[in-house]
Amino acid sequence: MSSPAIRFENLTLGYGRHPAVHHLRGDVERGSLTAVVGPNGAGKSTLLKGIAGSLKPLGGRILVDAGAEGVAWLPQAADVDRSFPLPVYDLISMGLWSRRGMFGGIRRADRARIDEAIAAVGLTGFENRPIGTLSGGQMQRCLFARLLLQDSRVILLDEPFTAIDESTAADLLGLVRRWHAEERTIIAVLHDLDLVQRAFPDTLLIAREPVGWGGTDDVLTPENLEKARAMIEAYDRHAHRCDRTAA
Amino acid sequence: MLYDALIAPFAEFAFMRRALVGAIALALSGAPIGVFLMLRRMSLTGDAMAHAILPGAAVGYLFAGLSLGAMTIGGLAAGLTVAVLAGVVSRATALREDATMAAFYLISLALGVAIVSAKGSNIDLLHVLFGSVLALDDDALILLAAISSVTLGALALLYRPLVLECVDPGFLRTVSRAGPVAHLSFLGLVVLNLVAGFHALGTLLAVGVMMVPAATARLWSADITAMIIVATLTGIASSIGGLLVSYHVGLPAGPAIILFAGAFYVASLIVGPAGGMISTLVPRRHLEA
Numbered sequence: 001m002s003s004p005a006i007r008f009e010n011l012t013l014g015y016g017r018h019p020a021v022h023h024l025r026g027d028v029e030r031g032s033l034t035a036v037v038g039p040n041g042a043g044k045s046t047l048l049k050g051i052a053g054s055l056k057p058l059g060g061r062i063l064v065d066a067g068a069e070g071v072a073w074l075p076q077a078a079d080v081d082r083s084f085p086l087p088v089y090d091l092i093s094m095g096l097w098s099r100r101g102m103f104g105g106i107r108r109a110d111r112a113r114i115d116e117a118i119a120a121v122g123l124t125g126f127e128n129r130p131i132g133t134l135s136g137g138q139m140q141r142c143l144f145a146r147l148l149l150q151d152s153r154v155i156l157l158d159e160p161f162t163a164i165d166e167s168t169a170a171d172l173l174g175l176v177r178r179w180h181a182e183e184r185t186i187i188a189v190l191h192d193l194d195l196v197q198r199a200f201p202d203t204l205l206i207a208r209e210p211v212g213w214g215g216t217d218d219v220l221t222p223e224n225l226e227k228a229r230a231m232i233e234a235y236d237r238h239a240h241r242c243d244r245t246a247a
Numbered sequence: 248m249l250y251d252a253l254i255a256p257f258a259e260f261a262f263m264r265r266a267l268v269g270a271i272a273l274a275l276s277g278a279p280i281g282v283f284l285m286l287r288r289m290s291l292t293g294d295a296m297a298h299a300i301l302p303g304a305a306v307g308y309l310f311a312g313l314s315l316g317a318m319t320i321g322g323l324a325a326g327l328t329v330a331v332l333a334g335v336v337s338r339a340t341a342l343r344e345d346a347t348m349a350a351f352y353l354i355s356l357a358l359g360v361a362i363v364s365a366k367g368s369n370i371d372l373l374h375v376l377f378g379s380v381l382a383l384d385d386d387a388l389i390l391l392a393a394i395s396s397v398t399l400g401a402l403a404l405l406y407r408p409l410v411l412e413c414v415d416p417g418f419l420r421t422v423s424r425a426g427p428v429a430h431l432s433f434l435g436l437v438v439l440n441l442v443a444g445f446h447a448l449g450t451l452l453a454v455g456v457m458m459v460p461a462a463t464a465r466l467w468s469a470d471i472t473a474m475i476i477v478a479t480l481t482g483i484a485s486s487i488g489g490l491l492v493s494y495h496v497g498l499p500a501g502p503a504i505i506l507f508a509g510a511f512y513v514a515s516l517i518v519g520p521a522g523g524m525i526s527t528l529v530p531r532r533h534l535e536a
Contacts, residue, residue, distance in 0.1 A: 052421050071421065079417045084286060085469045086414055094411055097422040102407055130469050131414075146418075 072152035095149025274482025276398035281461030302359030326438035378449035466519025
């Protein structure tokens with residue numbers, strides 16, 4: 001087996017001194033397709049933030065081997081300022097940043113790739129529309145096109161199918177499957193357990209602490225889900241210092 | 248007749264030509280800066296920084312009188328200090344940038360008023376507050392042109408990260424470390440342009456040549472490229488129009504330029520096709536699709 005795409009070494013992530021992800025350890029295999037599920041406040045988004053490198057661990061570390069393109073991270077769509085007067089085409093083409101950088105011009109071959117990405121998400125004809133005029137589903141298609149252009153080996157998706165209709169979700173899931181077939185490593189935060197069971201071979205169930213991690217059918221048992229729910233209700237304002245070193 | 252009204256003032260008087268060149272140089276760089284300030288929701292930051300320049304210019308004045316060099320260096324130093332401190336403090340503490348900016352500019356404004364009050368005549372004070380677009384000498388013109396050129400060049404280089412930092416800062420952070428650099432460089436450009444504007448229009452109106460054309464442009468287009476073009480054209484037209492009005496009617500030139508831009512703004516508020524009053528209040532028949 002080759003080295004893992006991502007390795008968590010006794011990882012603790014959090015805000016202030018309160019852990020949101022507590023003592024997580026394990027490997028995400030190269031080319032795996034993993035769903036991250038758990039109750040609200042379980043640290044799912046925080047975990048993606050940590051992998052993307054925009055949150056420093058409180059303890060332990062994350063080793064990410066994503067190659068030259070780096071990690072592609074789709075946060076919850078609310079992070080985009082949709083009042084900014086930018087056309088769809090320009091937002092999508094920013095996916096080429098890792099190759100063209102701050103100053104590089106967009107070449108002829110790039111234009112073909114951009115057009116292809118726009119077609120792949122079904123937004124052909126929308127190129128010149130300001131992003132403010134897109135619906136929620138169209139915006140999500142737009143962000144997926146940008147992900148396509150990023151061409152990363154490791155892709156993080158934070159609730160990618162929330163608040164969009166079925167046909168959009170089906171189209172975007174098709175892209176996720178395409179990436180999986182291309183042996184990219186994908187981690188997606190999801191709430192729809194049916195979808196997880198249908199489309200995601202591996203699942204990490206967390207409730208601040210990892211509850212289960214492995215094959216989806218082994219992890220998503222009623223007992224595990226109940227355990228996760230119970231664990232997340234125990235947030236303690238006056239928690240003591242954690243002296244645990246091994247889980 | 249038309250010649251007398253529009254061309255003759257500039258053809259006959261060197262000070263009018265100089266004022267025109269200076270004002271257009273300001274408009275060329277100030278307008279795109281204003282558009283970015285507005286899109287970054289920093290319209291009032293420009294105003295705050297304009298106040299922050301005052302104590303620096305006042306210290307320069309204290310040492311060297313009404314000297315272009317001393318007041319420029321003083322203004323730049325004060326403006327950049329406030330911009331950098333506000334940026335650093337907002338990244339290192341719990342306060343947001345607007346709050347730190349407000350605190351710093353109030354402190355420096357108080358300092359500036361204290362210095363000016365301690366030493367200085369009322370005439371000099373008027374010069375500092377309202378500028379002297381009709382009395383720009385060669386050195387001042389070269390300074391304005393240089394600042395304008397540097398600004399346009401730097402904006403061309405920073406354009407991509409600046410836009411992306413507004414639209415999707417989270418994405419920019421994952422692909423590049425250019426965000427904070429672009430932000431601080433941009434604040435530096437704002438200060439440069441305020442100092443340039445300060446010589447021509449004074450500390451109080453310097454920010455006007457940036458923000459008023461930008462706000463006008465927003466009412467004409469929802470596309471950033473078009474906005475920058477409209478803002479620049481508005482700035483240039485206001486410079487020409489303001490100088491002519493000031494010549495014929497006898498108004499002070501700096502305020503006349505900003506008032507002219509203000510007239511464009513008010514007119515656009517009413518007829519602007521991208522969110523003006525008529526376009527929002529008078530519904531047109533909806534389309535089929």
